[in-house]
Amino acid sequence: MIINQKVSDIIEKQFPGSVILPEEPQNDYIQLLPDNWNEIAKFLKNDTELKFDSCQCITGVDLGIEENLEVRYNFHSMKHKHKIEIRIAVERKRPSIPSVEQVWRGADWLEREVYDMYGVRFKGHRDLRRMLLPEDWKGWPLRKDYKTPNIYNGMKVKKVRKGWD
Amino acid sequence: MTIDNIIIWFQSWLPANFSIISLYLVAVLIAAIAIFAIMAVNALVAVYAERKISAFMQDRIGPMGQGPGLHAGKWGLLQTVADTIKLILKEDIIPRAADRKLFIIAPFVIFLGAFIALAAMPWGPNLIAADMNIGIFYILAVSSFGVIGIILAAWASDNKWSLFGGMRSAAQIISYEIPAALSLVAVILLGSTLSMQGIIESQAGTVWGFLPNWNIFNNPFSFFAFFIYFIAGVAEVNRTPFDIPEAESELVAGFHTEYSGMRWAFFFLSEYGNMLVVAGITVVAFLGGWQSPIEGVMQGAWWGLFWFLTKMTGVIMIMIWFRWTFPRLRVDQLMSVAWKVLLPIALFNLFGVAIWTLLVG
Amino acid sequence: MGLVHADEMTLNIGPQHPSTHGVLRLKVKTDGEIISEITPIIGYLHRCFEKHCETLSYEQIIPFTDRCDYIAAMNNNFGYVLAIEKMMDIQVPERVKYIRVIMAEFNRIASHLLALGTFGLDVGAYTPFLYMFRDRERILDLFEITCGARLLYNYMWVGGVSHDLPIGFVEASYRFLDEFEKNTKEYHNILSYNKIFIERSADVGVLPKDVAIDYGVTGPNLRGSGIKWDLRKDEPYSIYDRFRFNVPVGKGTMGSVGDCWDRYWVRAEEMNESVKIIRQALDKMPRDGDVHEALPKKVRPPKGSIYFRTESPRGDLGYYIISDGKGGPTRVKMRSPAFTALSALSEIASGWMLSDVLVILGSLDIVLGEIDR
Numbered sequence: 012m013i014i015n016q017k018v019s020d021i022i023e024k025q026f027p028g029s030v031i032l033p034e035e036p037q038n039d040y041i042q043l044l045p046d047n048w049n050e051i052a053k054f055l056k057n058d059t060e061l062k063f064d065s066c067q068c069i070t071g072v073d074l075g076i077e078e079n080l081e082v083r084y085n086f087h088s089m090k091h092k093h094k095i096e097i098r099i100a101v102e103r104k105r106p107s108i109p110s111v112e113q114v115w116r117g118a119d120w121l122e123r124e125v126y127d128m129y130g131v132r133f134k135g136h137r138d139l140r141r142m143l144l145p146e147d148w149k150g151w152p153l154r155k156d157y158k159t160p161n162i163y164n165g166m167k168v169k170k171v172r173k174g175w176d
Numbered sequence: 177m178t179i180d181n182i183i184i185w186f187q188s189w190l191p192a193n194f195s196i197i198s199l200y201l202v203a204v205l206i207a208a209i210a211i212f213a214i215m216a217v218n219a220l221v222a223v224y225a226e227r228k229i230s231a232f233m234q235d236r237i238g239p240m241g242q243g244p245g246l247h248a249g250k251w252g253l254l255q256t257v258a259d260t261i262k263l264i265l266k267e268d269i270i271p272r273a274a275d276r277k278l279f280i281i282a283p284f285v286i287f288l289g290a291f292i293a294l295a296a297m298p299w300g301p302n303l304i305a306a307d308m309n310i311g312i313f314y315i316l317a318v319s320s321f322g323v324i325g326i327i328l329a330a331w332a333s334d335n336k337w338s339l340f341g342g343m344r345s346a347a348q349i350i351s352y353e354i355p356a357a358l359s360l361v362a363v364i365l366l367g368s369t370l371s372m373q374g375i376i377e378s379q380a381g382t383v384w385g386f387l388p389n390w391n392i393f394n395n396p397f398s399f400f401a402f403f404i405y406f407i408a409g410v411a412e413v414n415r416t417p418f419d420i421p422e423a424e425s426e427l428v429a430g431f432h433t434e435y436s437g438m439r440w441a442f443f444f445l446s447e448y449g450n451m452l453v454v455a456g457i458t459v460v461a462f463l464g465g466w467q468s469p470i471e472g473v474m475q476g477a478w479w480g481l482f483w484f485l486t487k488m489t490g491v492i493m494i495m496i497w498f499r500w501t502f503p504r505l506r507v508d509q510l511m512s513v514a515w516k517v518l519l520p521i522a523l524f525n526l527f528g529v530a531i532w533t534l535l536v537g
Numbered sequence: 538m539g540l541v542h543a544d545e546m547t548l549n550i551g552p553q554h555p556s557t558h559g560v561l562r563l564k565v566k567t568d569g570e571i572i573s574e575i576t577p578i579i580g581y582l583h584r585c586f587e588k589h590c591e592t593l594s595y596e597q598i599i600p601f602t603d604r605c606d607y608i609a610a611m612n613n614n615f616g617y618v619l620a621i622e623k624m625m626d627i628q629v630p631e632r633v634k635y636i637r638v639i640m641a642e643f644n645r646i647a648s649h650l651l652a653l654g655t656f657g658l659d660v661g662a663y664t665p666f667l668y669m670f671r672d673r674e675r676i677l678d679l680f681e682i683t684c685g686a687r688l689l690y691n692y693m694w695v696g697g698v699s700h701d702l703p704i705g706f707v708e709a710s711y712r713f714l715d716e717f718e719k720n721t722k723e724y725h726n727i728l729s730y731n732k733i734f735i736e737r738s739a740d741v742g743v744l745p746k747d748v749a750i751d752y753g754v755t756g757p758n759l760r761g762s763g764i765k766w767d768l769r770k771d772e773p774y775s776i777y778d779r780f781r782f783n784v785p786v787g788k789g790t791m792g793s794v795g796d797c798w799d800r801y802w803v804r805a806e807e808m809n810e811s812v813k814i815i816r817q818a819l820d821k822m823p824r825d826g827d828v829h830e831a832l833p834k835k836v837r838p839p840k841g842s843i844y845f846r847t848e849s850p851r852g853d854l855g856y857y858i859i860s861d862g863k864g865g866p867t868r869v870k871m872r873s874p875a876f877t878a879l880s881a882l883s884e885i886a887s888g889w890m891l892s893d894v895l896v897i898l899g900s901l902d903i904v905l906g907e908i909d910r
Contacts, residue, residue, distance in 0.1 A: 039842075064750055068844060068872040070857045083857070085844050089750055089766065096844065117753030120880040128587075143580040143909055152588055234667040336548055340891070416661060417733055420892070503733045504661025506892045507570065 014093045015041055018061060026051055040083070040096040048099060049109040049135070055086065056114050062090045066115035071125040073155045080106050080129055080154075101131060110136035128153040178307045179203045207305040211294045219448045220256040222492060227255070229493065230500045266437035271334060274434065278332035282325050283435070283442035289322030290449030297456045298372045300466050300480040311372035312364065312461070316357055319412075319453055322446065323349050326431055329443075333434040342431040344420050344507050349412055351514040356408035358522035359401040362529040363391050363461040366398060376465030388471070390464035395536070397528035402462040404522050406491075409454035411514070413447065415495055417502040418510055455491040463487050545573060550894075552581050558655065558898070559905025561879075570890045575883050582909035590869040595621055595836040596695060598869065603689040605871060606907035608651055611644035612849040614693035619774055620845035620856045621695045624838035632826035633697050634776045639710070639818045640680075640692060642811040646717070647676045648850035649804045649811075652902040656801060657728050659899040660737050665728045672720055675713050682706065696832040707819055714812050721809060729805060738801060739792030742885050742897035746795070752884070753877040756852025757807065758901060761787035761800035768848035780817045782810045797900035804902070837864055851875050851902055873907040 019041045023030045029051060031042040043051065055063045063086040072081040079100045087094040101108055110133035112119045122133045123142040130151035133139055141148065147164070150157055161168055182203040183196070190199070224239070231238030239252030270279055296311045298304040308314055323346050330342020364370060367378035381389040392402045411418040432443045459465060464487075466480030505513065550563040560581035566574040586605060590598050602617045603610040615637060622629065654669035677687045684692045684700045692699050728734055744754065749762045759766055767784040769777040785806035787799030838860040846855040852874025859868040878901045886894045 066753055067846070067853075068855050068857055068870065070868070070870040072859060072868055074867075083842075085855070085857070089764070092771065115753070116748075116751045116884075117877050117880060120876060121753075141580075143583040145580070152585070230663075234664050235671055236667065336546065419661070500664050501727075502662065503657065503728075503731065503737060505733055506737060506890065508890065509736055 015039065015095055018055075018095050021058075021061065022051060022054075025054060040098050042098050042100070045099050045101060045108045047109075049111060049114070052111040052114045060091075062088045063095070064115075065089055066111070066118045066121070067094070069118060069121035069125055071129040071131060071153065073129065073153060076155050079103060080131060082108055082125060082131060084111075106131040107134055108132070109134050110139075112136050127151075130154070178302065178304050179207055180307070181302070182206060207295070208291075211291060211305060215291065215294065215445060215449045215452065218452050219445045220260070222448045222451065222496075223259075223444070224253070224256045225493070226496050226499075228252075229496050233497075233500050260441065263438055263441045268439070269436050271434055273334040275332040275334065278328050279434075280439075282329035282332055283439050283446070284325075285328060286322045286325030286446040287442055287449070289319055289325060290446050290453055292321070293319045293453045294449070294456070296372060297453070298376060298460060298465060299484055301373075301477050303477075303481060304373065307371070307373060309369075309371040309374075311370060312360060312375065312457070313370050315372075315453070315457060316353075316360065319450070320349070320353060322450065325446075329435070330431040333431070335434055338431045338433050341420075341433070345414060345431060347507075348414070348418060348420065348510055348514075351511055352408045352411040352418075352518075355404050355514060355518035355522040356412065358519070358526055359405040359408070360457070360461055362398055362401045362522075362526050365526075365529050365533055366391055366394060372460055372465075376460055376467060379464045379467055382471055388464055388467065388469045390462065390467070392462045395529065395532050397525045397532060398462070400521065401525045401529070402458070404518055404525065405462065406458055406494075408514070408518060409458060410495055410498060411510070413450045413454055413495070415451070416499040417505050419499075419504060420507050420510060451492055451495060452488070455488045455495070458491050459484060459487040463491075558903055561903070561905055561908075563894070563898075565891070565894070567891065572887055572889055572891065572894055575886050575894060577879050577882055579879070579905070579908050582905045584910065586871065586910040587869055590866060592865065594865045595838070598866070599694065600689070600691040602871070603691060604906060605910050606849065606851065606854070606873065606875075606904050607688060608904055609644050609648040609850045610689050611640045611692060612648075612847065612854065614690065615641050615775075616845065616847035616849070616854050616856050618693045618695050619847060620843050620858055621836065621838060623845060624841065624843050624858070624860065625695075625833065625836070627696050627831055627833060629696060629831050630826050630828070632823045633828050633831070635818050635822035636698055636702060636828065637693055638775060638777065638780075639815055639822070640683075640698075642815050642818070643676050643679065643710075645811045645850045646808050647673050649808050650676075652804055652850070653724070653728075653801065656896075656899040656902075657734075659895050660734060662728055662731070662734065665724060668720070668727070669724065672717055675716075679706065679709060679713065682709075694832060695836050697828045697830065701828045707822075710815065710819060714816060718809070718812060721805070724805065729802065735791050735798060737892075738797035738896055738900065741792075741797050741889065741893050742900065743793050744795040744800075744881065744885050748881065748884060749795070752881040754852070754874075754881050755877070756848070756850070756874050757803045758800055758852065758878050758881075760785065761803045761900075762795035763787055763789075763799075768846060768853050772846070774845075774847055777814075779821070780814045782813050785810065797896055800900045800902075835864065837862060846872075849874060851904065851907070852878065871907075871910060873910065875901075875903040875907045879903050879908060 019030055022041065022043070026047055029044050029047060031044060033042065055061055065087045067085040067087050070083045072083055074081060079102055081098055081100045084097045085094065086097070099108060106129070108131060110118070110122055112122055112133070112135070120142065122136055123139060125131050126133060126139055127141045127143055128151060140146065144152070150160065161170065183199050186199045186203070187194070228238040239255040241252045241254070270276060293315045295305045296308060296315050326345045326349070327342050330338045363375060367375040369375060369378065379388070379390050383389050383393050387393045391398045393399070432440060435443060466484040468475050468479060468483050545566045545568050548565045548567055550565060552560040552562045562578040562581070564576040564578060565572055584604075586601055589601065593601070599614055599617060602613040606613050650669040650673045654666040657665040680690060681687050682703050683706060684690050744758065744762045746762050746764055749759050749764065755766070763786060765784055765786045768774070770784055785803050787794055787803050789796070789799060790802070791798045840860060840862045842857065842859040844855060844857045846853045854874055855872035857868070857870040857872065858866055860866050882898065882901065886897050889897065
């Protein structure tokens with residue numbers, strides 16, 4: 012979409028060095044560096060030409076066991092009716108990203124879900140705790156290298172492996 | 177057949193020096209058993225009627241059965257009997273943290289509130305357990321007894337939700353007593369007597385030649401007093417639209433959440449008993465009691481009982497109708513209806529009836 | 538004189554409760570009857586939908602999408618298959634397009650009937666619930682004669698639908714629609730304009746416009762706050778641009794804009810609009826055609842990702858699907874509208890009484906299956 016290219020240029024002009032340009036030109040998404048994500052987010056929301064006031068979806072992605080984790084944001088503007096996708100890659104060891112919970116209030120629960128499933132820590136989130144799994148669950152389920160535990164709080168979970176493939 | 181009459185009948189065929197105290201006790205026992213039987217039968221019939229009427233209103237059928245004795249009888253007539261047997265056989269669970277003595281006493285206190293009020297209810301021209309000359313005053317006084325039982329039940333359950341329900345219920349019942357009593361004072365003014373039989377007898381005759389001289393038709397102020405008393409009465413019994421204390425969708429079951437089995441059945445018995453009391457007072461005070469609607473037709477001792485029961489059944493059916501039609505009022509709206517709407521209208525009514533009595537006589 | 542500090546009581550509503558529309562736990566701090574803070578705690582119905590999708594093929598995922606929002610299952614299917622078809626660039630036959638719209642709109646009516654019925658039940662009106670379920674039963678009968686299932690259909694497949702409409706479906710639909718329009722008047726009489734109902738729901742739980750957009754609330758909840766945004770009109774997908782219908786918006790008729798009554802009323806009016814759409818679709822639908830014509834032999838979308846949203850009865854349902862050319866997806870994320878609606882609860886319910894909190898929760902129309910996946 013043309014809007015992606017335009018937004019990418021605007022962001023590069025405002026915050027030079029944040030946009031990672033792709034190898035071949037595409038206009039599906041904008042890849043950013045995580046460092047000043049919070050300021051870029053505020054800019055995206057408040058700038059009159061862009062006005063992305065609705066955070067639609069925040070998805071955590073695990074591209075493979077050897078690859079990084081990624082957090083992908085989908086934004087939409089109720090005023091101008093355009094939308095973009097932003098992708099931010101984080102490393103597997105200690106994944107951490109600035110939180111945009113204070114910019115879009117809806118991002119609060121969506122970020123908690125990404126934390127719950129992938130272990131990505133959102134810096135600055137006021138109440139980062141697990142959302143769908145019990146508070147004392149160990150592990151980050153949606154990662155590709157996750158092994159379902161055999162024991163939880165002292166209770167053994169029998170795995171019937173006969174007949175499974 | 178008041179208690180006095182029973183004693184006189186006993187004395188007529190027993191030796192003369194029979195202790196009058198024991199005769200008195202036997203007579204009271206007979207009356208008490210009769211009233212308890214009336215309450216029990218009323219609960220059985222009213223619960224069945226409620227289930228069937230609500231089912232028909234909601235486009236379904238309600239309890240049904242295949243034949244006598246099988247599956248709750250034909251048309252489900254034996255459903256409540258089956259329910260009672262099941263409740264008697266249930267395990268009696270008292271929560272460990274509950275206050276045992278209060279927990280056990282609470283249902284009986286509520287039951288008492290309805291039971292002793294029925295002692296002064298005139299079922300027919302001479303069918304009244306205690307024919308006092310302060311009948312209606314007595315009923316108003318003792319029917320507030322039930323509130324204590326509700327608070328006891330709420331507290332003894334050791335459950336935050338029950339406590340909520342009990343507090344709401346106590347506030348509601350106490351608030352609605354006042355407009356109820358004020359409307360009844362209007363009736364007392366019209367009849368110039370506190371005795372139940374006296375109020376009924378003052379409603380003999382006709383108004384404008386064809387309408388019976390019941391208090392509802394007598395003058396416009398008592399017409400409104402009927403509605404005020406009826407609404408306040410529905411609130412007293414904790415029925416929808418005022419059933420916040422047992423609001424099923426909020427507090428699970430309010431103050432009787434922790435009760436199960438026969439104890440819970442007692443709550444239900446008391447609720448329907450209270451409905452009986454309120455319906456009875458409505459009929460006595462406003463609808464002419466055991467008087468027949470047409471002068472001279474079907475009048476007499478047993479016809480009086482028939483009319484009383486018919487009118488009472490009609491009032492109870494209207495209460496059931498209310499329950500399944502209206503949504504529920506919130507607590508603060510409930511209270512504001514009592515204090516800001518019903519109370520001023522009741523006061524104004526009282527004033528109007530007093531002026532009417534002075535002018536028209 | 539200092540301020541009297543009454544102790545706050547922490548209460549727990551749920552997870553099992555007659556009124557929380559599923560297994561939802563609400564931690565509530567109250568001061569007497571007024572709520573000072575409310576925290577929803579979810580996760581009691583988490584069935585690992587997203588992890589499971591990574592081990593299944595694309596067609597096998599369709600029954601699992603049904604089970605997320607089990608009340609509006611057709612719409613869940615619809616969004617998913619449209620996303621895959623967009624990725625694979627499949628053109629479905631005309632008859633399939635019309636059938637899909639008809640089924641989705643019928644399911645919208647059924648879902649709204651349940652939402653309004655249970656809302657009435659929360660407020661204490663027992664009878665409208667049963668009347669609305671009577672109509673819902675007739676819709677479920679229509680579904681049953683088509684695909685055999687009443688609640689979870691697995692009906693829309695990539696490239697088509699699973700069963701063609703049976704003989705008699707069109708006539709039965711017309712009969713149902715005629716009767717349903719009469720019944721909506723009855724519902725307005727018995728519930729919408731009832732004074733007690735208005736007292737309970739007007740001016741309660743107002744969701745202001747900017748708060749709604751900030752929290753990402755969509756669907757009837759957003760339209761109840763006065764914003765005219767409907768994905769079927771603003772970002773039309775499938776063949777919705779061929780139909781003429783209105784988008785009801787809350788105007789604050791009985792209280793303020795964005796209160797519970799407005800959200801209720803928007804849903805009630807949307808049912809009428811769905812009836813219009815179904816009638817137009819039944820009229821224009823081609824009478825014959827093979828619904829299995831365009832089913833692909835293998836569902837293998839090319840490498841890439843897509844975020845596709847459709848209008849489900851609860852809001853905009855989004856699917857983010859990442860494929861890398863194999864038979865099954867790398868990642869499927871379902872963005873559920875009830876999730877964001879519930880996150881707004883803590884803001885709009887503070888300061889109200891306990892009875893109001895349940896009314897507000899009922900007006901948001903959440904389904905825990907969708908929230909927890």
